[in-house]
Amino acid sequence: MAFVITDSCRYEKAAECVGICPVDCIQEGKDQYFIDPNVCIDCGACVAACPVDAIVDEHDLPDDQEEQLEKAENFFG
Template sequence: MAFVITSPCQSEKAGECVEVCPVDCIEEGKDQFYIDPDVCINCGACVSVCPVEAIVEDFELMPGEDRYLQEAEEFFKKK
């Protein structure tokens, strides 16, 4: 399991999550930040600092938001 950054982050990109991540699994994309699901250790440090509450666990994704997990996977596959 991993955390996923969802729609409230789009065009917001505050960046506090990047600063607190102990494994550096969060990177900036074109419109939002993404969490690498293969590197995330599910510590939750990013959740409490997100000013727009955009970060949720993958099993808590609302209907229609599963695309954000897919986008994160695709983002990190291109690297």
């Protein structure tokens, strides 16, 4: 299980989540940040740090944000 950064982060790119992640699984993409689902330890630290509430558990991802999980998986290969 992992957390996903939704498109609320798009172009906002508030980086508070990056510095708080204990496993450095958050990387900067062209227009937003992404969480590596293979590295995320599901600690939730990034959720509280996000000033735009863009980070959600992958199981709570709204249907209109499902593509964000795919984008993250593609970003990390």
